[in-house]
Amino acid sequence: MKSKLNASLFPGRDADLLWAAATEPPSPIGKTQLSVKNDVGTVEYDFFLDSEQLFPYAHYTLAFIDAVQPHRQVDLTKYSSISFKVQCDPKNVLLLVLFSFDDKVTDLANASSRRVSSMAFTCDTNWSTVTIDLDELDTPHWWLGRYGYDFSDTGYRLDKTMGFAWVNSLQSPLNTPSHVKLTDVKLLGNEPRYIYVSAGLSFGLWIVLCVWLFRRYVSVLTIDIREKVKQDQPLMAYKKLSIEPQKDKEKSAVLRYMATEYANPELSLEMAAAALGVNRTKINDILKEELGLTFSTYLNKLRLTEAARLLSENEEANVSEIAYSVGYNNVSYFNKLFKTEYGCVPKTFKVLYPVKDSE
DSSP, X not given: OTTEEEEEEXXXXXXXXXXXXXXXXXXXXXXXXXXXXXEESEEEEEEEOOTTSSSOOOEEEEEEXXXXXXXXXXXXXXXXXXXXXXXXXXXXXXXXXXXXXXXXXXXXXXXXXXXXXXXXXXXXXSOEEEEEETTSOBOOHHXXXXXXXXXXXXXXXXXXXXXXXXXXXXXXXXXXXXXXXXXEEEEEEEOHHHHHHHHHHHHHHHHHHHHHHXXXXXXXXXXXXXXXXXXXXXXXXXXXXXXXXXSSHXXXXXXXXXXXXXXXXXXXXXXXXXXXXXXXXXXXHHHHHHHSOOHHHHHHHHHHHHHHHHHHHOTTXXXXXXXXXXXXXXXXXXXXXXXXXXXXXXXXXXXXXXXXXXX
């Protein structure tokens, strides 16, 4: 909201943009004349253009002033457009004119020497809102030719604006009483510094939020890892065998074999069956009954749980060396399995589950 500039010229008046009304012609020229009927709430004026004149003109002007001088140059560069509500009877084509100070030409004592820049708009008996971009006005050829400027030299000084006027155009009806109403005249613009500050604050808040979310994620992940390690440790065969001696020799043999051979990268169900003299189906049945896991799942559990222990007990542990030591020849595959099991890659695990947490 702060970035939106809105300065009211009429009916409200911005204290920094004082102005005084003026009319042209100040007195009738032939039949051409303009008379103000009202200037409270709505500016209402009538004008008549004499067809006997070559270029009859009539306009209502808001000329910027201050408490000391009748002419003032106002910097409007922070504003991008002027907006107003207008009603015309009959339908008319008028010009919105911006008067500005020209360093080479303008004489403050001669109002006609002000640079003229304008844009046409249409109005009729219905109220309409007209918005005109202050950077898209045209300086007419007659003004440029009068003061010796090239027709291509159409620049004007918004930082030296002297006023605005609503002027008849060459398409305005002649020998016809015309009535115009104006209100809600305001200057519009944007103050980018508020946008920049807002964007900076938003970016800062997003950074704070992201940091908080990341720390929260790390905290939750750490708790999950500790719980996972706690749950997986009993699955290690060497611990299970020391706690629960097996009465069944086949079960004992299978678990002991896997506890001693899990680090062999070539270990497979076929190799275990051949070494133990127990068929493959029997081995899987034993593991499912004892642990609820298949041979390959239990093998990966053994390897990953041992890898987690090694990572937590050795700050200088090399991930590749640990992967090879627990039976994985492919480090990428090891990282993938480890992340699936613990929710993070081995390097992150070392940070979240250091030696002191495993003791």
